[in-house]
Amino acid sequence: MTSEGLDRSQMKTFSVQLSVRPHEMAREEIRKQLAFLSKDLRGVRFSDDGDRIDFEAPEAAGASLANDVRALAVRVERALRNLERKIVFRSPACDSIRFSGSPNGEGIHFLGIGQAALQGVPLGLFRYFDRVFEEFGAAWKAVPLLTPTLIPDRVLARCDYFRSFPNNVTFACHLQEDAQIIDAFRARHQTQDELDRAALADMDRPNACLSPAVCYHVYHLSQDQVLPASGTVYGICGKCFRYESSNLSDLRRLWDFTMREVVFMGDRNYVLSRREESMDKMADFLSRHRLAGEIRTASDPFFIAPDAVSKTFFQLSSDSKFEISLLLDNNERLAVGSHNYHSDFFGRAFHTDVEGAGAMHSVCVAFGLERWVYAFLAQHGSKPSAWPDEVRRAPEFQRQFPA
Secondary structure, three states, X not given: OOHHHOOHHHEEEXXXXXXXXXXXXXXXXXXXXXXXXOOOOEEEEEOOOOXXXXXXXXXXXXXXXXXXXXXXXXXXXXXXXXXXXXXXXXXXXHHHOOOOOOOOOOOEEEEEOOEEEEOHHHHHHHHHHHHHHHXXXXXHOOEEEOOOOEEEHHHHHHOOHHHHOHHHOEEEOOEOXXXXXXXXXXXXXXXXXXXXXXHHHHEOOOOEEEOOOOHHHHHHHOOOOEEOOOOEEEEEEEEEEOOOHHHOEHHHEOOEEEEEEEEEEEOHHHHHHHHHHHHHHHHHHHHHOOOOEEEEEOOOOOOOOOOHHHHHHHHHHHOOEEEEEEEOOOOOEEEEEEEEEOOOHHHHHOOOEEOOOEEOEEEEEEEEHHHHHHHHHHHHOOOHHXXXXXXXXXXXXXXXXXX
């Protein structure tokens, strides 16, 4: 029986003492990877001084899991111990942060694992951030693009997703086109309230997935093309899906979430210059909205594999990913967006060139809208009278909260 079938009284707390205390950046990477170590692993947390990992697990599995936890932590700590996080911007609000309320209050409804519905103030904030981040791309005349929710499996394979993040993938399945299988499925589920265990065998091989990032559609769209030397910019918004196991938690980490992105494609100098401009714009945005946070180097949560730590090391050491990290209560943080440089990876993967410059380079600037709502409510509360004027007087709130 897995921990899903156990109540908390059947779970036991285990502790792993570390001989070397990982620094903050290594602890962050360890937490990302531990979520996929085992389904029995729950409630992973570091002690205040960072030299101990506590977790809950079924008693019979705890000792073995503790050994696995220790091995993973040692491996990540050794690989990253000589790296230092680079902070390119720290907002003035960091020096006087006051948390004003619960970000899980009225207007946020959780309807399933990692699935949330918004109304009232949270919905207004969602629409506000969607609008302003769409306008964010106007400086570069971003071309609007509507993309599908589904993405072909072969596209994700080209994006290296099945090798780097297989744990995150949500597969789009359907019943096999076979009358007997369909009838048997229907008969078994006449009185069932959920799918039975035999249902998976009734499914055809999935040839599509729910898209984990909207920028992948842009690279697919540009396949086998030669882009102008002056560069190309797209502005996109769409639903994204990433299954993150025990890391799924309120609006901070949803299975079903919304991403708005600005995608720059061109030669290396072009995309890196646009990324620099974008980070400057974001620094100004954080200051104007009195949001406490930093723009800093980060990495993606690569799946536990022999090369996962090396990929993490490369991202952190090469400055390929800068995240927008906002402060939360209890010394926590939330990455609400990122500025990612992919070098020419997608240009080579999709045979996309830039006129006179070879394989296309790309930068994706991404904003997780539900996370912005969460962080804003955590820092500014749900009472508009305490909000920055720029938000309180926005069109999304003029009817609800007239000046």
